[in-house]
Amino acid sequence: MPAESLGYALPLWTIVPFAGLLLSIALLPMAAPAFWERHRNKALVAGLWAAPVAVLFLLRAPHELLLSMRDYASFIILLAALFVISGGIVIRGDLRATPSVNTAFLLVGAVLANFIGTTGASMLLIRPLLQTNSERRRTRHIPVFFIFAVSNVGGCLTPLGDPPLFMGLIKGVPFLWTLRLFPVWALMMGGLLLVFFVLDRHHYERETAKDLISDRERVVPLRLKGRVNFVWVAGVLGGMFLPFPFREAALALMAGLSFATTRKSYRTENRFHYGPIVEVAVLFAGLFVTMVPALLILGARGAELGLSRPWHFFWLTGGLSSFLDNTPTYLVFFSLAKGLGLGVPAVAGVPTAFLAAISTGAVFMGANSYIGNGPNFMVKCIAEQYRHKMPSFFGYMAYSAAVLVPLYLVVTVVFFR
DSSP, X not given: OOHHHHHHHSOGGGGHHHHHHHHHHHHHHHHOHHHHTSHHHHHHHXXXXXXXXXXXXXXXXXXXXXXXXXXHXXXXXHHHHHHHHHTTOEEEEEOOXXXXXXHHHHHHHHHHHHHHHHHHHHHHHHHHHHHHTTTOSOOTHXXXXXXXXXXXXXXXXXXXXXXXXXXXXXXXXXXXXXXXXXXXXXXXXXXHHHHHHHHHHHHHTTSOHHHHHHHHHTOXXXXXXXXXXXXXXXXXXXXXXXXXXXXXXXXXXHHHHHHHHSOHHHHHHTTOOSHHHHHHHHHHHHHHHHHHHHHHHHHHHXXXXXXXXXXXXXXXXXXXXXXXXXXXXXXXXXXXXXXXXXXXXXXXXXXXXXXXXXXXXXXXXXXXXXXXXXXXXXHHHHHHHTTOOOOOHHHHHHHHHHHHHXXXXXHHHHHOO
């Protein structure tokens, strides 16, 4: 049965497992943290939600399930490759913790996120940033803005930057198309860095003289170890232009070469372990199964929902990405926009204005809560390991509401009205 016909034939209840798994991912870490800590339990939850959808499609449309599993393989191999490669790069040192230096950290991380992913850039830079600011006391805002800029907003310019954009590449969006988002990225990043600089300067001027003297006396120049891994990053970038399955083979090869050519002590120093990527692999296996009915239904019936303006897609994609994972959210609205069937200039069947809104909404608004994007919670945990007091779940959202929402409104007015 053709995908469009199947989308009309599927009952709406087939979306329930997808919604249930998303809600489980959002709520169980808070409601049952001890249960959720074990990857076996995550796999159990994902498997229970995915099982009825898998059985249904194996009986009625196995081709659609196989296509989704192929996309999953491409997705998880890219993430794993960047995770392994970035884990072998170590930055040592302790710079002066001035507002200019801290702002430079965020800008460098935002640019770097487009080459090694938001997770890779976050894991690479958060420790040297915390070490640089260890002599200061008024620093609670710094990891929060790091999450905003490096773990989310920064990775908007290439499919390597954030997983939703890679899924767009798999669905037919040209690799270089996301560079067209640079004006939106520049406005959002410029506003974010300006707010951070002003706020950090305010706190810096209120630090004690003793702490500022200590900061100046403990400067250690930055040193980069594991530089060979940048060769493997370049290999990943080149491999992205290959078709399936040669692309995935090239990415796996780059990860293997990184592991073979990097000193074990560098990964130990980074406190590298496979827990985060195992968690992503387990949960997304379930998501890529359960999202199949939702994507087919939205692709067939999207025009019935009344969404007709770019800002609709920006805010709806972003709103869901604030609390649910932004990759399946991107795919849902990608299919919805494609299903509108509008006769306008399009990329991969999606109107260009809508695709820009969906892409930026998914990437930017993953910053709105700790659970909006994977690196957010990882950065929080690392900061707390450094005995840095982080805001509570709702305290963090107070930051995002005060800082990010006004910037989203400016972006909406300038680009998506």
